[in-house]
Amino acid sequence: MKVSLAVIAALFSLVLPLSASADGVFKLDPAKSTLSYKVVHKFHESVGVNKKLQGAAALKGTEAQVQIRAQVADFDSGNANRDAHMKETVEEAKFPDVTLKGVIKGLAVPSSFPAKVKAELDGQLTFHGVTNPIKAPVTLDFTSANAVHATSEFDVSLDGYKVERPSLMFVKIDDACHITADLQFAK
């Protein structure tokens, strides 16, 4: 009988991983992930990219929790002066982190892979010492049960985060700061 139980257990152990769900905690792969901002001035646009992100996502059933953290100092616009100015503007010494936390509810987790799922992230963004709620559309590309590629774009108000908008030629940059997230998660 003991032998029979061991055989059954062994068979189940072989079968179950094949039908494993995507549930679990996914860690962000910083080498394949970017978070960027775009600010617009009447005369030109500026894009800063951060490639040194930290993040994780916990998936359980139809709900996912996501948390991303970026250092303000790690955003690179390709212009050292502009980056320094950005740090001054958002008071990087006082508020070095940008943190995004969110929950995706009613997530239709695919049973076969690859599969693409659209969802909405309901969360909060902490930036410049201010935490505001955000809602962002998210596209989740499940390449397997163990890997998800998430993309999202949304705008945040700089005034809403009490950022004194920089000006050039007496013209301030637009209030809307466009955020683009391109994130690769893996178990």
Added chain:
Amino acid sequence: MNRLRLQGPVALLLALALAAPGAASAEANPVRQLQPDGAAPELQVLPGLVDAKKKKKKKKPAPPPDEGTPAPDLGSTPEAPETTPTPAPETTDVPPAAKPSPASSAGGDMNFDLLGETKPRERTAAELAIAQQAEVRRTTLTIHQTAGLATLGLLAATVLVGQFNYMDKFAGSAPSNSGKWETTHSVLAFATLGGFAATGMLGLFAPVPYDKPVKADTTLAHKLCMGAATLGMMSELGLGVYTASREGYGNQKSVAQAHQVIGFSTLVFMSAGASAFLF
């Protein structure tokens, strides 16, 4: 045999829980993910068994923490995650760096932390100094920008009036040589020089709280153009005074022409430097 039948389902569940981590609960999965690379996966233990182990452990006196004896692994990771500066608690069912909150399932609660504790910490003196310098720099460069644009306007006016002055003195076969633009040109020129010097000082001596590596960017273009404009300004000061001193001499026109050309060149360099940031 009956005894075996009664224990069979329990044993099977136990065996499945041990053998199939993919079927483990979401609370248990984070533990598996945080194993060090290449390490053998820890056994996932059912919550009931964890409790039973804890109860058993309570019977024995716990070793003092300073002995360095590792806590029994109950499914937690031995190492704190990379992002967590604080050491992991001795015994936890899940590591502190990965705590999906069950409360979030109920109402979108953000009371979870997947990255480890982010305790607000006191700013160091160096960070506070940087913050203060950044404020000073921002104010300084705002004034620098305003003063620079004003100086550019003054320079344009100086060049324009200088052109009128040149035409009054030297244009045509019978110039009027009334001298009506001379005073205006001189006043504007010295105002421009003063504004340029003050603006340059503000830019040069503004504190630099953040490193700015030299790159081929708009800032470098601004600095190069303003460097050329500075040379032009210094030349103009000398040439302007010298031109005025050559009144009645035969070479005054040629000196004035050089003064004129350098004046326009300086205006071009300064305009380019100011507009460099637009790109």
